[in-house]
Amino acid sequence: MKILVATGHTQGIHPGDYHYCIERELVWIQEPCGRDLRDPEGPCGCGRGFAGAASHRATTTAMVVESEMTRDDMVLAFQTSLEDGGWPPEWAEDVTDENLDIAARLPAGAIITRKLESFFVRGAMF
Template sequence: MKLLTATAYAQGLRVDDFHWAVEGELVTLRAFCDLHLDRPHGRCECGRVFIGLGSYYGTTTAMVRSFPGITEADYRDALRNSLDAQGWDACGADAEATRLIAEVSRLPVGAIVERFVDDLAVRALSDADIGRVPDRR
Protein backbone atom coordinates (compact mmCIF):
# COMPACT_ATOMS: atom_id res chain seq x y z
CA MET A 1 0.00 0.00 0.00
CA LYS A 2 1.00 3.63 -0.45
CA LEU A 3 1.86 5.59 2.68
CA LEU A 4 3.30 8.98 3.57
CA THR A 5 6.90 9.02 4.73
CA ALA A 6 9.29 11.71 5.89
CA THR A 7 11.63 13.03 3.24
CA ALA A 8 14.27 15.71 2.90
CA TYR A 9 13.82 15.78 -0.88
CA ALA A 10 12.31 19.05 -2.11
CA GLN A 11 13.16 20.77 1.19
CA GLY A 12 14.06 24.44 0.95
CA LEU A 13 11.49 25.48 -1.64
CA ARG A 14 9.74 27.37 1.15
CA VAL A 15 11.61 29.62 3.56
CA ASP A 16 9.88 28.01 6.54
CA ASP A 17 10.82 24.42 5.62
CA PHE A 18 12.41 22.10 8.14
CA HIS A 19 13.23 18.41 8.32
CA TRP A 20 14.02 16.85 11.69
CA ALA A 21 12.33 13.50 11.10
CA VAL A 22 14.09 10.37 9.86
CA GLU A 23 14.17 9.86 6.09
CA GLY A 24 11.65 7.21 5.10
CA GLU A 25 9.78 6.84 8.39
CA LEU A 26 5.99 6.83 8.38
CA VAL A 27 4.41 10.17 9.23
CA THR A 28 1.07 11.54 10.27
CA LEU A 29 -0.54 14.96 10.60
CA ARG A 30 -0.82 16.52 14.04
CA ALA A 31 -1.99 19.85 15.39
CA PHE A 32 -0.71 21.01 18.75
CA CYS A 33 -2.71 24.25 18.88
CA ASP A 34 -5.18 26.35 16.86
CA LEU A 35 -2.89 29.20 15.82
CA HIS A 36 -2.28 27.69 12.38
CA LEU A 37 -5.93 27.68 11.34
CA ASP A 38 -5.88 31.18 9.84
CA ARG A 39 -2.19 31.22 8.95
CA PRO A 40 -0.67 27.83 8.09
CA HIS A 41 2.61 29.57 7.25
CA GLY A 42 2.55 31.85 10.28
CA ARG A 43 4.69 31.41 13.39
CA CYS A 44 3.13 28.12 14.40
CA GLU A 45 4.11 24.98 12.47
CA CYS A 46 0.99 22.91 13.22
CA GLY A 47 -0.65 23.52 9.84
CA ARG A 48 2.32 22.31 7.80
CA VAL A 49 4.18 19.70 9.81
CA PHE A 50 4.22 15.92 9.37
CA ILE A 51 5.25 14.01 12.49
CA GLY A 52 7.37 10.86 12.27
CA LEU A 53 5.73 7.83 13.87
CA GLY A 54 9.10 6.56 15.09
CA SER A 55 11.17 9.65 15.85
CA TYR A 56 8.28 11.96 16.85
CA TYR A 57 10.15 14.70 15.01
CA GLY A 58 8.64 16.86 12.32
CA THR A 59 9.20 17.60 8.67
CA THR A 60 7.43 19.86 6.20
CA THR A 61 7.88 17.45 3.30
CA ALA A 62 6.59 13.91 2.92
CA MET A 63 6.98 11.41 0.10
CA VAL A 64 4.47 8.82 -1.05
CA ARG A 65 6.25 5.50 -0.89
CA SER A 66 4.98 2.00 -1.65
CA PHE A 67 5.04 -0.66 1.10
CA PRO A 68 3.88 -3.98 -0.41
CA GLY A 69 4.40 -5.78 2.93
CA ILE A 70 2.34 -3.42 5.08
CA THR A 71 -1.41 -3.97 5.45
CA GLU A 72 -4.02 -1.44 6.46
CA ALA A 73 -4.25 -3.17 9.83
CA ASP A 74 -0.47 -2.85 10.28
CA TYR A 75 -0.65 0.85 9.52
CA ARG A 76 -3.54 1.38 11.92
CA ASP A 77 -1.55 -0.40 14.65
CA ALA A 78 1.57 1.67 13.90
CA LEU A 79 -0.36 4.92 14.03
CA ARG A 80 -2.27 4.01 17.19
CA ASN A 81 0.87 2.79 18.98
CA SER A 82 2.85 5.88 18.02
CA LEU A 83 0.15 8.31 19.13
CA ASP A 84 -0.21 6.39 22.36
CA ALA A 85 3.57 6.37 22.95
CA GLN A 86 3.72 10.12 22.26
CA GLY A 87 1.06 10.72 24.88
CA TRP A 88 -1.73 11.61 22.46
CA ASP A 89 -5.25 10.33 22.70
CA ALA A 90 -5.15 7.49 20.16
CA CYS A 91 -8.93 7.04 19.92
CA GLY A 92 -9.02 8.99 16.64
CA ALA A 93 -6.21 6.95 15.11
CA ASP A 94 -8.37 4.65 13.01
CA ALA A 95 -10.31 7.52 11.45
CA GLU A 96 -7.06 9.38 10.83
CA ALA A 97 -5.53 6.29 9.20
CA THR A 98 -8.58 5.81 6.97
CA ARG A 99 -8.50 9.42 5.86
CA LEU A 100 -4.76 9.44 5.15
CA ILE A 101 -4.88 6.13 3.27
CA ALA A 102 -7.67 7.48 1.04
CA GLU A 103 -5.80 10.75 0.38
CA VAL A 104 -2.52 9.02 -0.39
CA SER A 105 -4.14 6.39 -2.63
CA ARG A 106 -4.89 9.19 -5.13
CA LEU A 107 -1.23 10.24 -5.35
CA PRO A 108 1.55 8.59 -7.37
CA VAL A 109 4.45 6.84 -5.67
CA GLY A 110 7.32 9.33 -5.50
CA ALA A 111 5.08 12.36 -5.09
CA ILE A 112 6.50 14.80 -2.54
CA VAL A 113 3.73 16.56 -0.70
CA GLU A 114 3.35 19.46 1.64
CA ARG A 115 0.47 20.10 3.97
CA PHE A 116 -1.96 22.98 4.34
CA VAL A 117 -3.80 22.23 7.57
CA ASP A 118 -5.90 19.19 6.53
CA ASP A 119 -5.09 19.25 2.82
CA LEU A 120 -2.14 17.72 1.01
CA ALA A 121 -0.64 19.36 -2.07
CA VAL A 122 1.95 17.86 -4.41
CA ARG A 123 5.11 19.96 -4.28
CA ALA A 124 7.26 17.85 -6.59
CA LEU A 125 7.38 14.49 -8.31
CA SER A 126 10.41 12.29 -7.88
CA ASP A 127 11.60 8.99 -9.25
CA ALA A 128 9.74 6.31 -7.34
CA ASP A 129 13.01 4.58 -6.47
CA ILE A 130 14.51 7.57 -4.70
CA GLY A 131 14.98 6.76 -1.06
CA ARG A 132 14.42 3.05 -1.49
CA VAL A 133 16.58 0.94 0.78
CA PRO A 134 18.59 -1.56 -1.31
CA ASP A 135 17.32 -5.17 -1.15
CA ARG A 136 14.03 -4.13 0.41
CA ARG A 137 10.74 -3.83 -1.41
Protein backbone atom coordinates in the same frame (compact mmCIF):
# COMPACT_ATOMS: atom_id res chain seq x y z
CA MET B 1 -0.37 -0.42 -0.89
CA LYS B 2 0.58 3.23 -1.14
CA ILE B 3 1.34 5.01 2.11
CA LEU B 4 2.46 8.50 3.09
CA VAL B 5 5.87 8.84 4.76
CA ALA B 6 8.27 11.60 5.78
CA THR B 7 10.91 12.72 3.33
CA GLY B 8 13.69 15.26 3.23
CA HIS B 9 13.52 15.46 -0.56
CA THR B 10 12.75 18.99 -1.85
CA GLN B 11 13.38 20.46 1.62
CA GLY B 12 14.42 24.09 1.53
CA ILE B 13 12.53 25.02 -1.64
CA HIS B 14 10.10 26.97 0.52
CA PRO B 15 11.48 29.29 3.22
CA GLY B 16 9.00 27.85 5.73
CA ASP B 17 10.34 24.32 5.31
CA TYR B 18 11.51 22.20 8.21
CA HIS B 19 12.35 18.54 8.53
CA TYR B 20 13.03 16.83 11.87
CA CYS B 21 11.57 13.46 10.93
CA ILE B 22 13.27 10.18 10.16
CA GLU B 23 13.37 9.52 6.41
CA ARG B 24 10.45 7.27 5.38
CA GLU B 25 8.75 7.05 8.75
CA LEU B 26 4.94 7.01 8.77
CA VAL B 27 3.32 10.41 9.14
CA TRP B 28 -0.04 11.64 10.33
CA ILE B 29 -1.93 14.91 10.17
CA GLN B 30 -2.39 16.77 13.44
CA GLU B 31 -5.01 19.42 14.08
CA PRO B 32 -3.32 22.81 13.80
CA CYS B 33 -3.12 25.06 16.86
CA GLY B 34 -5.15 28.30 16.95
CA ARG B 35 -2.18 30.36 15.87
CA ASP B 36 -1.57 28.27 12.76
CA LEU B 37 -5.27 28.20 11.87
CA ARG B 38 -4.96 31.97 11.42
CA ASP B 39 -1.51 31.85 9.80
CA PRO B 40 -0.17 28.48 8.62
CA GLU B 41 3.00 30.19 7.33
CA GLY B 42 3.76 31.43 10.85
CA PRO B 43 6.49 30.51 13.30
CA CYS B 44 4.76 27.52 14.92
CA GLY B 45 4.42 25.61 11.66
CA CYS B 46 2.14 22.79 12.82
CA GLY B 47 -0.44 23.83 10.21
CA ARG B 48 1.99 23.00 7.41
CA GLY B 49 3.55 19.94 9.03
CA PHE B 50 3.28 16.16 8.95
CA ALA B 51 3.86 14.43 12.29
CA GLY B 52 6.33 11.54 12.37
CA ALA B 53 4.96 8.39 14.01
CA ALA B 54 8.38 7.07 15.10
CA SER B 55 10.31 10.27 15.81
CA HIS B 56 7.43 12.31 17.30
CA ARG B 57 8.91 15.22 15.36
CA ALA B 58 7.58 16.85 12.20
CA THR B 59 8.36 17.74 8.62
CA THR B 60 6.80 19.93 5.93
CA THR B 61 7.41 17.35 3.19
CA ALA B 62 5.87 13.90 2.78
CA MET B 63 6.16 11.35 0.02
CA VAL B 64 3.89 8.61 -1.31
CA VAL B 65 5.67 5.24 -1.39
CA GLU B 66 4.69 1.67 -2.21
CA SER B 67 4.88 -0.41 0.97
CA GLU B 68 4.47 -4.02 2.02
CA MET B 69 2.65 -2.78 5.10
CA THR B 70 -1.00 -3.74 5.51
CA ARG B 71 -3.65 -1.45 6.95
CA ASP B 72 -3.60 -3.55 10.13
CA ASP B 73 0.18 -3.07 10.43
CA MET B 74 -0.32 0.65 10.14
CA VAL B 75 -3.11 0.80 12.70
CA LEU B 76 -0.91 -1.08 15.13
CA ALA B 77 2.05 1.21 14.46
CA PHE B 78 -0.09 4.30 14.97
CA GLN B 79 -1.66 2.89 18.15
CA THR B 80 1.79 2.50 19.67
CA SER B 81 2.94 5.86 18.37
CA LEU B 82 -0.11 7.76 19.58
CA GLU B 83 0.09 6.18 22.99
CA ASP B 84 3.82 7.00 23.26
CA GLY B 85 3.13 10.56 22.20
CA GLY B 86 0.37 11.07 24.74
CA TRP B 87 -2.44 11.05 22.15
CA PRO B 88 -5.53 8.81 22.35
CA PRO B 89 -4.60 5.44 20.78
CA GLU B 90 -8.24 5.18 19.58
CA TRP B 91 -7.31 7.68 16.88
CA ALA B 92 -5.18 5.05 15.14
CA GLU B 93 -7.82 3.90 12.65
CA ASP B 94 -8.74 7.43 11.58
CA VAL B 95 -5.11 8.49 11.35
CA THR B 96 -4.33 5.42 9.24
CA ASP B 97 -7.27 5.98 6.91
CA GLU B 98 -6.40 9.63 6.41
CA ASN B 99 -2.83 8.65 5.52
CA LEU B 100 -4.05 5.98 3.07
CA ASP B 101 -6.68 8.27 1.60
CA ILE B 102 -4.10 10.93 0.71
CA ALA B 103 -1.64 8.34 -0.65
CA ALA B 104 -4.31 6.59 -2.74
CA ARG B 105 -4.97 9.75 -4.75
CA LEU B 106 -1.34 10.20 -5.83
CA PRO B 107 1.27 8.22 -7.73
CA ALA B 108 4.11 6.59 -5.76
CA GLY B 109 7.00 9.06 -5.66
CA ALA B 110 4.82 12.15 -5.33
CA ILE B 111 6.10 14.65 -2.77
CA ILE B 112 3.47 16.76 -1.07
CA THR B 113 3.21 19.71 1.26
CA ARG B 114 0.34 20.79 3.44
CA LYS B 115 -1.55 23.94 4.28
CA LEU B 116 -4.05 23.15 7.05
CA GLU B 117 -6.54 20.76 5.39
CA SER B 118 -5.14 21.14 1.86
CA PHE B 119 -2.34 19.17 0.27
CA PHE B 120 -0.20 20.21 -2.68
CA VAL B 121 2.05 18.20 -4.94
CA ARG B 122 5.50 19.79 -4.94
CA GLY B 123 7.42 17.31 -7.00
CA ALA B 124 8.22 13.66 -7.44
CA MET B 125 11.02 11.16 -6.88
CA PHE B 126 10.98 8.08 -9.08
